[in-house]
Amino acid sequence: MPVTLRDIAQETGYSVTTVSRALNDYDDVSPKTRRTICETAERLGYHPNITAQHLQRQRTDTLGFIIPTTGPRFSDPFFTEFLAGIGNEASAQGYDLLVSTHSAGPGELDVYRRFVRGKRVDGLLVVRTRRHDSRISYLLEQHFPFVAFGRTECNGNFPFVDEDGRAGIARATQHLIDHGHRRIAFIAADQDLMFGHERLRGYTDTMRENNLPVDDGLIVEGDLSQRSGRRAARRLLDLPETPTAIMASNDLMALGAMATVQAHGFEVGKDVAVTGFDDIPLAEHSHPPLTTVRQPIYRIGEMVCQVLVDLIRGGPLKRRHVILEPTLIVRQSSAPAASSATISVG
Amino acid sequence: MPVTLRDIAQETGYSVTTVSRALNDYDDVSPKTRRTICETAERLGYHPNITAQHLQRQRTDTLGFIIPTTGPRFSDPFFTEFLAGIGNEASAQGYDLLVSTHSAGPGELDVYRRFVRGKRVDGLLVVRTRRHDSRISYLLEQHFPFVAFGRTECNGNFPFVDEDGRAGIARATQHLIDHGHRRIAFIAADQDLMFGHERLRGYTDTMRENNLPVDDGLIVEGDLSQRSGRRAARRLLDLPETPTAIMASNDLMALGAMATVQAHGFEVGKDVAVTGFDDIPLAEHSHPPLTTVRQPIYRIGEMVCQVLVDLIRGGPLKRRHVILEPTLIVRQSSAPAASSATISVG
DNA sequence: TTGAAAGCGCTAACAA
DNA sequence: TTGTTAGCGCTTTCAA
Numbered sequence: 190m191p192v193t194l195r196d197i198a199q200e201t202g203y204s205v206t207t208v209s210r211a212l213n214d215y216d217d218v219s220p221k222t223r224r225t226i227c228e229t230a231e232r233l234g235y236h237p238n239i240t241a242q243h244l245q246r247q248r249t250d251t252l253g254f255i256i257p258t259t260g261p262r263f264s265d266p267f268f269t270e271f272l273a274g275i276g277n278e279a280s281a282q283g284y285d286l287l288v289s290t291h292s293a294g295p296g297e298l299d300v301y302r303r304f305v306r307g308k309r310v311d312g313l314l315v316v317r318t319r320r321h322d323s324r325i326s327y328l329l330e331q332h333f334p335f336v337a338f339g340r341t342e343c344n345g346n347f348p349f350v351d352e353d354g355r356a357g358i359a360r361a362t363q364h365l366i367d368h369g370h371r372r373i374a375f376i377a378a379d380q381d382l383m384f385g386h387e388r389l390r391g392y393t394d395t396m397r398e399n400n401l402p403v404d405d406g407l408i409v410e411g412d413l414s415q416r417s418g419r420r421a422a423r424r425l426l427d428l429p430e431t432p433t434a435i436m437a438s439n440d441l442m443a444l445g446a447m448a449t450v451q452a453h454g455f456e457v458g459k460d461v462a463v464t465g466f467d468d469i470p471l472a473e474h475s476h477p478p479l480t481t482v483r484q485p486i487y488r489i490g491e492m493v494c495q496v497l498v499d500l501i502r503g504g505p506l507k508r509r510h511v512i513l514e515p516t517l518i519v520r521q522s523s524a525p526a527a528s529s530a531t532i533s534v535g
Numbered sequence: 536m537p538v539t540l541r542d543i544a545q546e547t548g549y550s551v552t553t554v555s556r557a558l559n560d561y562d563d564v565s566p567k568t569r570r571t572i573c574e575t576a577e578r579l580g581y582h583p584n585i586t587a588q589h590l591q592r593q594r595t596d597t598l599g600f601i602i603p604t605t606g607p608r609f610s611d612p613f614f615t616e617f618l619a620g621i622g623n624e625a626s627a628q629g630y631d632l633l634v635s636t637h638s639a640g641p642g643e644l645d646v647y648r649r650f651v652r653g654k655r656v657d658g659l660l661v662v663r664t665r666r667h668d669s670r671i672s673y674l675l676e677q678h679f680p681f682v683a684f685g686r687t688e689c690n691g692n693f694p695f696v697d698e699d700g701r702a703g704i705a706r707a708t709q710h711l712i713d714h715g716h717r718r719i720a721f722i723a724a725d726q727d728l729m730f731g732h733e734r735l736r737g738y739t740d741t742m743r744e745n746n747l748p749v750d751d752g753l754i755v756e757g758d759l760s761q762r763s764g765r766r767a768a769r770r771l772l773d774l775p776e777t778p779t780a781i782m783a784s785n786d787l788m789a790l791g792a793m794a795t796v797q798a799h800g801f802e803v804g805k806d807v808a809v810t811g812f813d814d815i816p817l818a819e820h821s822h823p824p825l826t827t828v829r830q831p832i833y834r835i836g837e838m839v840c841q842v843l844v845d846l847i848r849g850g851p852l853k854r855r856h857v858i859l860e861p862t863l864i865v866r867q868s869s870a871p872a873a874s875s876a877t878i879s880v881g
Numbered sequence: 882t883t884g885a886a887a888g889c890g891c892t893a894a895c896a897a
Numbered sequence: 898t899t900g901t902t903a904g905c906g907c908t909t910t911c912a913a
Contacts, residue, residue, distance in 0.1 A: 191654070193906060204884045209908060219882060239653035240595060241906035243586045244889050251633075256622070261833055263619040264816045270610040272618075276602070276636030280646075285655070287597075288634040290622030300626075307585035308537070309631070415820040448820045470610045474761040474794045476822050487607055539890060550900050555892060565898060587890035590905050 253310035274490020357482035357515030358391030418445025440465035480523035599656035620836020703828035703861030704737030720778035764791025786811035823867035
């Protein structure tokens, strides 16, 4: 049923070889032959079998991306935007994207192994790096092409794109301190996550630099979901001495925290300041709009993908390590009640 | 470098065929031979080349999913959850997932064509069906296996999973009417989208059934983003006679509308009721929590995937058409100020 | 300018 | 129980 090179060869009387060359724009085919062949291909509705090409070329023109989900009801707007970035870039570069979903932990590495061993993809994108990341150790040890969004603490040298989360949180912290906050709470992320670790550091460092005490009671860990943000904020507001500001390691938890603050009858941005990290589109539309640290998520997706393609193609990498400077976006959730404009502080 | 069947054959002295059979658990291999072969395979670190298997088997064990993005900064939590559903189910069934991102419109169909013609995938998942959907016409005409999330108006018979959006919105509308609302506005979605059309119908039908006027001035169209929800609500609140309730075709727009209502100094759920559709996780954590119509997004992803796999495997489809009954989730954004509990109305 | 032949790595029908 | 042979659809030497 499907039309193959052989069908065209038979139809035109040329050999499969010549047909292949004509169709692939080789220059050792006479114009007339080429025309005949192309017309016939057109007429019969020929389209190359991609799998056969893959086998022959010994590459799949496919990139792998394993999304580290966190439970069944996984819904992080971060990933749609990131996916759009890598998806569009991949397709612009002529690559397909093979996506798998797996929760972090046991079994996750098996997916990586399958892709690598089976030569299922030409390269991999790794996100949410851990401080000691077994995925990265594995890929490094297999000499498999990959690019990470995020660094690690100990896996040696590999190409990555990262944002300076420590600096981002430092700016947000300083912003709060400058507005007179002293009791500032922090909703941390899993400390195995590199960015969770870095962001917490940004907070503790800045507190210390300003000679403010770092109170362990004011640091609560969440799992990046709104729900956990709510819960964390509840614990913080139940303290004998409540904080005047709550910083969260990501926007989703910040949004959850805002809900709790409001449920306690406080006004966010006036009684209690709340800040996030990521600047997902919702941050701008929450009530009140959320002060946060912007990451250009879509752009990061594009960049990571771009670097990976360069790596696969063997071209020299312009930049093996990219570190982006995050931007503090001040909105009403942290502004003094008077101000209401959105101010961007570079 | 990579170990192939031939390497094992050479190492053990058996033929490639025997090696293949031993490794694939055929029963016409002597136990001793099998053991030798398996041990050698293990020792050499053999793993089958997946591409070669695909070519030989004439199938890719891969499902295609083309995400219809809406602009670069695409970030709809709906899709992460949906993706988690199909991703997990696909992997449970032994399928990989090839994901592509493309905005609806010109060029989109090319991606479908490439996947179909190149035999890149064994089947496709189609979402956000349009009333006249060229993707579906194409797949139908190519006799290519696919399952849609959503129906169409005219494309004939094809397998789909859908929720009864009309009934869902009808319930929400009735809920508002029962609470005394009369001037109810509706933020519609693109009317080419089947669900956009259906949801609007649910609203107009219910208004008429209750002998309430359907005022065109109270119907505004948005593009499903929060931003457009904001804008739409702004237009509605600028009307000489403002509505007492605003229904949106999805949660994202409802969240945007809430922001506008609040910016106008109204209290959501008291002065103006707001409702959404989808029940994305954020709906529960907004301020106030959003009354909405629940779709089991993750579950729908699983189901669509399951049906597609059945279809590909040629098994008889238990259910070619699945229509889910949506559930109204009443929260504070529509409840009379007194009530504050979450009530689920089946 | 063209074609024959080999081969990518695997599976399967058929014979021995 | 095992091997021979063929072939999936394509690309790419190499020789004519």
